[in-house]
Amino acid sequence: MDNVLVAMIGFAFVGAVTPGPVNILAISTAVQQGKTEACKLVVGASVSYALVVYLSGSLLHGFAQWLPKLEVVSQVCGSAFLAYLAYKIYSAPVERIAMNDIKRSGWWSGWLTQLLNPKAWLVAMSGVSLYVIGQLDQQHSLLVFTTVSLVACLAGVGCWAILGQVLTKFLATPSKQRTFNRVMAITLLASVSMIWF
DSSP: OOHHHHHHHHHHHHHHHSOOHHHHHHHHHHHHHOHHHHHHHHHHHHHHHHHHHHHHHHHHHHHHHHHHHHHHHHHHHHHHHHHHHHHHHHTOOSSOOOGGGSOOOHHHHHHHHHHTOHHHHHHHHHHHHHHTTTOSSHHHHHHHHHHHHHHHHHHHHHHHHHHHHHHHHHOOSHHHHHHHHHHHHHHHHHHHHHHHO
């Protein structure tokens, strides 16, 4: 196997599996809405991340001029959306909701959260600068890195969703659910604050 490909896989998996807003949302979705919605979230977030990687590679040179302005706008929009998600997690009902009452939104939550996730953009741009820019066939390298990132994101975020399913068994009482929701919300807000401090 090519050394660059091995490095791509390692980089992409570490970027996908390390704690971040999408991973925290994957746990919460699995606990509160079950594995079907968690799977939708994982797929939505992974497809969105692959798009982020592809756009980063395709537009990196154009972004270079606008990056300082774009970075601030992305951080403000992403932070506001993630703070809203943290509030929704914090104030989520603590009793098991009948599946018919849940507004199914796993796919769109994953898609939008990942698209607005500053961590996703920073990891994607870092990876593109390492594994795409400067390669002999940059378009081919970008397609390979995008595919690797998609698979790594499915695996990485999927691990967090599975963890959420495992935790579901331990969160049988409303008090444990409330504590879990609040810890997840605070953790999400902490990950947002890391962008600014």
